[in-house]
Amino acid sequence: MAASRLFRPASRLLSAARPAAAPRTAFRATAAFQNVARRNYASAGNVKEMTVREALNEAMAEEMEQNEKVFVLGEEVAQYNGAYKVTKGLLDRFGDKRVIDSPITESGFAGLTVGAALAGLHPICEFMTFNFAMQAIDQIINSAAKTHYMSGGIQPCNITFRGPNGFAAGVAAQHSQDFSAWYGSIPGLKVVAPYSAEDAKGLMKAAIRDPNPVVVLENELLYGLSFPMSEAAQKDDFVIPFGKAKIERPGKDLTIVTLSRCVGQSLVAAEQLKKKYGVEAEVINLRSIKPLDIEAIVKSVKKTGHMLCVESGFPSFGVGAEIMALTCEYAFDYLEAPPARITGAEVPTPYAQKLEEMSFPQEDMIVDYAAKLLRV
Amino acid sequence: MEFIRPSEHNAIPTYRVMDQYGQVINKELDVETSDEEALTLYKNMVCLSIMDLLMFEAQRQGRLSFYMMSAGEEGIAIGTASALTPADVIFCQYRETGVFMQRGFTLDQFMNQLFANSKDYGQGRNMPVHYGSSDLNIHTVSSPLATQIPHAAGAAYAVKLQNQQQSDKEPRVVVCFFGEGAASEGDFHAALNIAATREAPAIFICRNNGYAISTPTRDQYRGDGIASRGAGYGMDTLRVDGNDIFAVRRAVKEARKIALEDGGKPVLIEMMAYRVGHHSTSDDSFAYRQKVEVEDWKRRDNPITRMRKWLEGRGVWDEEKERELRSVLRKDVLKAFEKAEKLKKPAIVNAFAGVYEELTDEAKAHIAELKDILERYPNEYDVDQYEGGLDSLTQALEKKQ
Numbered sequence: 197m198a199a200s201r202l203f204r205p206a207s208r209l210l211s212a213a214r215p216a217a218a219p220r221t222a223f224r225a226t227a228a229f230q231n232v233a234r235r236n237y238a239s240a241g242n243v244k245e246m247t248v249r250e251a252l253n254e255a256m257a258e259e260m261e262q263n264e265k266v267f268v269l270g271e272e273v274a275q276y277n278g279a280y281k282v283t284k285g286l287l288d289r290f291g292d293k294r295v296i297d298s299p300i301t302e303s304g305f306a307g308l309t310v311g312a313a314l315a316g317l318h319p320i321c322e323f324m325t326f327n328f329a330m331q332a333i334d335q336i337i338n339s340a341a342k343t344h345y346m347s348g349g350i351q352p353c354n355i356t357f358r359g360p361n362g363f364a365a366g367v368a369a370q371h372s373q374d375f376s377a378w379y380g381s382i383p384g385l386k387v388v389a390p391y392s393a394e395d396a397k398g399l400m401k402a403a404i405r406d407p408n409p410v411v412v413l414e415n416e417l418l419y420g421l422s423f424p425m426s427e428a429a430q431k432d433d434f435v436i437p438f439g440k441a442k443i444e445r446p447g448k449d450l451t452i453v454t455l456s457r458c459v460g461q462s463l464v465a466a467e468q469l470k471k472k473y474g475v476e477a478e479v480i481n482l483r484s485i486k487p488l489d490i491e492a493i494v495k496s497v498k499k500t501g502h503m504l505c506v507e508s509g510f511p512s513f514g515v516g517a518e519i520m521a522l523t524c525e526y527a528f529d530y531l532e533a534p535p536a537r538i539t540g541a542e543v544p545t546p547y548a549q550k551l552e553e554m555s556f557p558q559e560d561m562i563v564d565y566a567a568k569l570l571r572v
Numbered sequence: 573m574e575f576i577r578p579s580e581h582n583a584i585p586t587y588r589v590m591d592q593y594g595q596v597i598n599k600e601l602d603v604e605t606s607d608e609e610a611l612t613l614y615k616n617m618v619c620l621s622i623m624d625l626l627m628f629e630a631q632r633q634g635r636l637s638f639y640m641m642s643a644g645e646e647g648i649a650i651g652t653a654s655a656l657t658p659a660d661v662i663f664c665q666y667r668e669t670g671v672f673m674q675r676g677f678t679l680d681q682f683m684n685q686l687f688a689n690s691k692d693y694g695q696g697r698n699m700p701v702h703y704g705s706s707d708l709n710i711h712t713v714s715s716p717l718a719t720q721i722p723h724a725a726g727a728a729y730a731v732k733l734q735n736q737q738q739s740d741k742e743p744r745v746v747v748c749f750f751g752e753g754a755a756s757e758g759d760f761h762a763a764l765n766i767a768a769t770r771e772a773p774a775i776f777i778c779r780n781n782g783y784a785i786s787t788p789t790r791d792q793y794r795g796d797g798i799a800s801r802g803a804g805y806g807m808d809t810l811r812v813d814g815n816d817i818f819a820v821r822r823a824v825k826e827a828r829k830i831a832l833e834d835g836g837k838p839v840l841i842e843m844m845a846y847r848v849g850h851h852s853t854s855d856d857s858f859a860y861r862q863k864v865e866v867e868d869w870k871r872r873d874n875p876i877t878r879m880r881k882w883l884e885g886r887g888v889w890d891e892e893k894e895r896e897l898r899s900v901l902r903k904d905v906l907k908a909f910e911k912a913e914k915l916k917k918p919a920i921v922n923a924f925a926g927v928y929e930e931l932t933d934e935a936k937a938h939i940a941e942l943k944d945i946l947e948r949y950p951n952e953y954d955v956d957q958y959e960g961g962l963d964s965l966t967q968a969l970e971k972k973q
């Protein structure tokens with residue numbers, strides 16, 4: 197049946213006589229973005245430094261200021277300013293009707309925020325970490341992601357699930373794992389993973405404005421890092437559209453596709469590749485996992501002929517697997533070598549420091565893989 | 573028509589055996605504890621508090637990544653463990669180090685876990701304080717809150733069947749600890765309900781210490797604590813003063829009897845306490861509670877000082893003995909600490925083993941490759957810091973294919 201191919205964009209390729217042009221990302225910007233001018237953030241004049249934590253905080257504060265429907269609920273978000281201080285000062289500023297401490301019941305408060313969203317509010321549901329969101333995953337996947345569809349479109353679900361995801365230091369298997377692929381596989385959810393402070397602010401604001409359920413996967417180890425904020429990004433109308441990757445570093449020899457904290461590691465690795473081998477790696481920060489910017493990847497691979505994906509999830513059925521599959525589907529003819537991926541190890545994250553280091557991508561690992569891939 | 577208005581009901585009373593001055597309330601019942609046993613319990617409580625102080629300090633110095641103290645709740649854990657039989661199965665949350673201590677987990681064993689060395693049962697895979705011991709019938713501590721409560725209901729169901737099938741053996745119960753914060757999770761409600769309907773011999777023990785990290789109980793629940801929920805599940809329930817180790821012991825002994833009556837049924841006990849320490853080494857509790865509040869509590873009531881008053885009243889304890897005990901225990905802890913810090917890291921094979929019962933073929937291939945590299949470049953890798961050097965890899969590969 198022809199329709200079965202339409203629902204799976206990649207398989208359309210097989211029916212075409214020649215490789216189709218890479219499709220536009222599966223989702224278009226929603227109404228919330230229509231008035232967003234595409235700015236050139238980086239070149240703006242009055243740059244200031246900001247941590248990812250501050251950027252997330254500013255994004256929430258600005259959106260709460262502009263829209264009364266926005267409120268924050270989670271464990272320790274109010275009095276304590278959040279387990280990782282991301283909601284610092286929001287209680288003082290917006291009061292306890294809009295910044296609410298929950299009892300310890302992830303399924304309960306996630307369910308409550310979904311209910312509030314179905315009733316027209318725009319909740320931000322903070323998980324202390326996404327590891328604890330596992331208690332609430334039914335609410336996220338079976339309720340938040342599906343109700344708009346199953347109600348025939350009459351029930352909106354404008355909700356933002358956020359919190360730290362992925363590797364954290366010294367907290368072992370149940371506190372340190374990457375759920376990008378889990379959420380990225382669910383129709384009905386949008387999923388983003390900010391790296392820099394600009395990413396954090398722009399994507400968080402977009403998530404809150406987006407009429408759909410959005411999962412914002414932050415990273416604990418990025419919270420305290422400072423990044424330059426362009427003049428545009430400092431404004432309160434700054435949003436980053438979903439489904440648009442960002443080229444963090446241009447290059448002609450190798451495309452490194454990556455996200456979240458691995459972007460920083462890939463950038464360091466790219467510098468080393470240049471120093472050691474004179475290789476210019478292009479580093480693509482995905483920013484958004486669902487929708488995914490296939491176009492940016494294909495465009496880059498056309499130029500470089502090589503693709504390496506760096507992500508921190510488990511190896512099987514992961515983000516890396518998806519990126520490699522898409523690269524093969526849409527850019528196979530441009531590849532000069534098999535695409536490769538660096539992922540987390542196939543093991544529950546160990547506590548012991550050295551083992552923990554080995555179970556996640558490291559900078560020298562990226563350099564080694566890249567060198568092998570390029571045969572330099 | 574008459575609505576039930578919980579606010580108009582009297583609070584569930586708190587069971588006590590001795591008052592906060594260490595005086596026995598009902599002289600006829602007395603404490604049901606010999607002086608000798610009482611001294612052991614007291615020493616264990618003091619030992620726990622000294623270990624806590626030293627390890628908290630060690631974490632501050634960066635010698636381990638994380639630690640959690642039991643201050644104010646020593647009597648709950650140690651008292652409970654002392655009132656059970658060794659075969660009873662226990663599930664802990666994380667602030668029940670005293671359960672391990674009372675059951676005979678040694679200072680060396682604690683330190684080995686905290687430093688994730690070669691003798692750590694967890695083989696370097698778990699965060700500090702996630703102790704576990706199959707010899708002592710205590711399940712390994714698990715991080716996601718409240719997940720142990722349904723597990724305990726399940727284990728109690730298994731134990732119920734065993735009790736029926738093996739009538740020659742002493743019947744067992746399952747005990748499950750959790751905080752009043754964890755009791756807000758859905759798992760708590762699911763577990764108590766199913767334990768009640770399956771008539772499982774489980775004793776659910778809530779440590780109500782007033783806080784869940786920064787969240788005080790008034791934001792955690794409404795109603796008369798956790799004990800008021802027992803009736804809703806049709807469960808025999810008691811509230812106990814957790815600062816009174818004799819009350820804890822008597823409550824658990826009685827609960828054990830009830831849990832084994834008529835083929836089995838669950839019991840709920842709420843033990844009232846105050847979390848004297850910070851939530852963990854990652855927390856600074858003075859961000860959300862006054863220092864005087866903590867100091868007041870420490871002065872007013874505490875399981876260790878209360879028992880000390882009782883011991884002194886019996887004439888079996890004094891300042892001299894106290895000083896001597898503290899100095900000996902301090903030395904013992906530090907000795908175990910230094911020993912554990914020097915032990916080798918777990919054997920290299922543990923980096924691969926344990927994900928499944930058997931090593932997978934893929935893991936074996938990885939082990940062979942690693943071994944080959946380590947053998948070819950002996951000067952690049954220091955394998956001596958791991959237990960047995962390369963031996964564990966060789967053994968894993970030699971094991972029957």
Ligand SMILES: Cc1ncc(C[n+]2csc(CCOP(=O)(O)OP(=O)(O)O)c2C)c(N)n1
Nearest residue numbers: 328667715716717751752753754783784785
């Ligand atoms: C499912 C889940 N949610 C959140 C956490 C984070 N967390 C760890 S301990 C804790 C507080 C628990 O309080 P309580 O149950 O009262 O035990 P106490 O620390 O007071 O002994 C929280 C929220 C967690 N470990 N698991």
Ligand SMILES: [Mg+2]
Nearest residue numbers: 751752783784
């Ligand atoms: Mg508590």
